[in-house]
Amino acid sequence: MKTLIVIREKDYGWLSPFFPGVNPLVMPVCNKPFIEFLIDFSILAGSSAIRIISDGPLNEVERYCEDGSRWGVDVSYASILGNDSIETVIEKNRKYCADQRLLIISGYLFIRYENRQELRHCFAMASGGTLAENERGSIVLAGTPEITGQLPAATPFSLVEFDSIDNYFRLSAEILKEYPSPYVLPGYCNEPDCHIGRNVVIGKGAEIRKPVIIGNNVQIMKGAVVGPSAVVGSNVIIDRESTVSRSILLDNTYIGEQLEVVDRIAAGNILVDPRSGVSIAMEDPHLLSSLPGSAHIGSGLFRYLFHAIVALLLILLLSLPYLMLVPLLKIQGKWKTGSFTFHDIRQGKNLRFVMPSIADEGGIGSLAKALSLDRFPMLFRALAGTIAVIGSFPVEVSHRLEAGYAATGYRPAVFSYAEAEDWPVNAEDSAIVEQFYAAHGSPVRDMVLTIKAFLNRIHSKVQ
Amino acid sequence: MDTFITMSFPSEISYARLASNAASMVAEIFSRQVGIWEKRQEFCHAFELSVAEAFSNSVRNAANPETDGQIIICFSSDQNELMVSVRDTNPAFDPDIPAPDILSYPDRGYGLLLIRQLMDQVLYSRENDMNLLSMIKKAG
């Protein structure tokens, strides 16, 4: 059997305004992208090939599902126009649909089922026709039954009302509490109602109350309470003594200190009250609590002194290896000097840096890289006070520079907080760590983290 | 980053396909070296198309099509990313043109949009009276 999943932009029009950056087709429901629920259903119904069809963009769906090999089915994609009838959709996919029993799932539908085995059986025996429908869409089967037999009295699946943010919110809670097993939620599940992803750090005194699902790369700080009925996405920080219950935190969200998030959906800087459908966008791109002013970080001379001292110590420490190793590397041609232009938002101008790169092979290259000799020239910049010793990865001047950086304590530096915390360095993850420390930095903490970043680089080379 | 391949082409549109094929093959070699499997075709196509676009942009922007300008394409790689830069001697251009509105049937202007969407990072700079368009894509 083959499946066509036909979802039009107008089908998910109710969801798009709430989370502008997320394609509703990959919108997480209990940390699992929406489309995967339909793919699961199609596979359970007996499909070996699935074609996802839309009049809207599909690239995010494609990035997630690829060719379907992870589920062991063929997943392909096709575009239609917004007002194409279902007959036209089938015409447009004539070659794909030819001589096969066909399942057509049309609409932004959520399908509820409890018994996975029954589905296969039911679809093999059902004769063609509409198996389920509501005003939002339908499930239609075409072709002759594969086997004959007695159909179960009731269809083993049904359509869930899924057309408002409140429905979405309630559905998540319901899946988490009552139906986790048929849907197979992501994460490690050692005990019922508790799914935990990779790289989840739970601070002292933090409480996790079931049912709960937590994604990957999540930090739950001291004294925080998560759950009951909390859906926490990936790359999330829940800061000290905050409470998150009966709520959904989507990916890349930072919940500030001592906040109470109850009955809410939070996504980045957007906070939605599902009951009323009111959504508020916070000014900071990530933080839900206001950032302490820069005075807290230790502004002016005081902060500069600390950073200069650390820079000086590192210069003293590294100058001998620098003088010994770099000439050798230069002879071997492994030491390349390049220049990068970074933008310093606070000063509102572009700074040009010499940023050497070390070809990372052989003993000396690795040793030099472990000792962060490539950062050595930048330390002088830190000593002079143009950049910090620790802060954010300098953002290269390009059109990718987002205006949001200005609000979040972006501080170009020799080392980054992400390196200190040994977080996977990719833009979104590291931005969150950097912002966390920008909010909680103190000169002493900066010093400790600089040393940590420095040691981490050594450590990663030694391994 | 270690520059490891440099190619120079006459600034004529008939060489665009040669340049983009070369880019695709370099990307293919790189993706084998670093072990990109599932997404290899997509990775190679991104380079094939981006270089084709950058190249035809360069040819189109040439101030004087009669002079035999050269378009220089360099590839350099890191452990996990491949960078291609396209250099020409044309007048400076604005790399930040807005994406065209497809519903008004524009017949051009898709080039930089494609490059920006297919690549992870696009940098434009002007050095020594040359345009330098650098495009970076990460493996995996």
Next chain:
Amino acid sequence: MTVEEKKCHDLTIVSINGSLEASSVPGFMKSSPALTDSQSIVIDLAGVDFLDSSGLGCLVTIARKKREQGGDVRLACLNEKLRRVFEVTQAFRLFDIYDDAESAATTAANK
């Protein structure tokens, strides 16, 4: 690049083989009068292994001109690479895209 024409249900199917890009577009536009007149056609892209922005621009232009004159153009058989170009540029919003040239022609003729 080579261009072939065939008739199917009174509709011209133009099949392209090769790559449709900056250097081949001018030749392609001249290759067949069916591309510029007001009659509806189907362009079969099954043999196209590479399409760049100039190639896309030329398809968009053909569609615009035909639609201004009451005709239409349908596309058939886009491979992965072509689909990606249509996806990124959102050109999928402009075209009726079929996975089979014959059914594109049949349905166009019945319309």
